[in-house]
Amino acid sequence: MKKEKLLEIINTIKKNRNEVLINSIDETSDLRNDLGMESLDLAELTVRIEAEYDIDIFEDGIVNTIGEILNKLENKR
Amino acid sequence: MSFFYVDLSVNQSKTWEKLFFDLKGTKRYNKYCQDADFYNVFKQIILSLLLGEEIVLLDADFSEDEIKRLTANSIYETDDILVNKQLESIESKEDLFQHLRQINKEWQITLYTSGTTGLPKRISHSFQSITRFVKKSENHSSNVWGFAYNPTHMAGIQVFFQALLNGNPIVRLFGLSKEQIFESISEFAVTNISATPTFYRLLLPKFNQYPTVKRLTSGGEKFDEKTTNALKQIFPNAKITNVYASTEAGTLLASSGNNFFIKPEFKGLIKVIENELVIHKSLMGNSDIFSDEWYHTGDIVEIISQNPLNFHFISRKNEMINVGGYKVNPHEVEEAIREIDGVSDVRVFAKSNSVLGNIICSEVVINNDSLNESLIRNQLQTKLQEFKIPRLIKLADKISTTRTGKIKRN
Known part of the structure; x- marks a missing residue:
């Protein structure tokens, strides 16, 4: 569920930048290297995730992969 | 009557x-x-x-x-x-x-x-x-x-x-x-x-x-x-x-456009230091907050000519939004959004962000139902640098203002 929502959020950001949408993500996908996100995209990602789940994923430092984000969302529970 | x-x-x-x-x-x-x-x-x-x-x-x-x-x-x-x-x-x-x-x-x-x-x-x-x-x-x-x-x-x-x-x-x-x-x-x-x-x-x-x-x-x-x-x-x-006035000084300047000239009687009493408009205390009201000879208004101007002094206003000093080290003037972004057909009003503000310090957000009031977030964004890409484009654009019924009717910045 969370993975699908995350994909949707990432694609919202991609779409807003007129970039090619992504079909799927997995735990090892790297935000910068695999998904091509730069700092402004990451900033937007944090705001959108925060709006959805009320958690700031970058609060204690940089996260690199989808798996790390999912972990943070899980731990919050 | x-x-x-x-x-x-x-x-x-x-x-x-x-x-x-x-x-x-x-x-x-x-x-x-x-x-x-x-x-x-x-x-x-x-x-x-x-x-x-x-x-x-x-x-x-x-x-x-x-x-x-x-x-x-x-x-x-x-x-x-x-x-x-x-x-x-x-x-x-x-x-x-x-x-x-x-x-x-x-x-x-x-x-x-x-x-x-x-x-x-x-x-x-x-x-x-x-x-x-x-x-x-x-x-x-x-x-x-x-x-x-x-x-x-x-x-x-x-x-x-x-x-x-x-x-x-x-x-x-x-x-x-x-x-x-x-x-x-x-x-x-x-x-x-x-x-x-x-x-x-x-x-x-x-x-x-x-x-x-x-x-x-x-x-x-x-x-x-x-x-x-x-x-x-x-x-x-x-x-x-266009009038420039403040509670601290009352009305000081008037202009038919965005360019302001200093009236002859205020010559030497209004000047620009490091792009900020400063006013001599003789033109100010009385308050504990005016201790120095010159009052710093916090209004950032651009000088067009020195003599006579002629300038236009750029922004408020404390309104510049720092996005990962880049300074964004919310007025510039608002102006770009306001120029888009179908937009009737807009507010640009900062939201604090753990990645970049701040992120630019905006609320937009539209009068044309076919306009949406991504169409607004597409138009802005031809007008503004990427870091100035709001990352979140929310369509709103009305814009939040302060008690004097100015746009809220946070």
């Missing part, structure tokens, strides 16, 4: 005769004035002038706690004074003007700045500094003022004195609906309106014309070309003037 004040939204109308009658019937005076009824505020200011006593204006929506803090509790220790001055002799506007020509030098008006940062600050002005920009002449005697500000704030006070000293009627527009505003303008043949750009933007779009209006004055924010042009359609006979 012999009315002094009208408010169409509550069917309130007061003639000058009624004002004189009410003044004569006043037995007590207290310098603290907090009243939601504009007429009562105006009446109280006039009474203070006639008595030569200080008046302290408090916003109608200040809470008891706020007032206690602002006045350091002195509001509850100030007794009413008995009005024993002969006010019977005031039967006409001419009688009133006669009295107003002999204002007691001790008279002062005290107000609180809206305080976008922290607690409101207390500022006092003399009759001379508060009426510095009032123009009084035969030409102004038939004006009818649209009143579009809070009467306890500097801009409202300026309009009040301009109207009072020329004996002009005041028509309330502040806080009315768009329909009521236009109805008031048309029914009372309003000739002059002074308001924030945000107030004017909320009047758009409108397809009727209102030829009685001769002058529109604006200030408080930069005025954009799209709004100016739209206003020229609605008010075909109006000249548009």
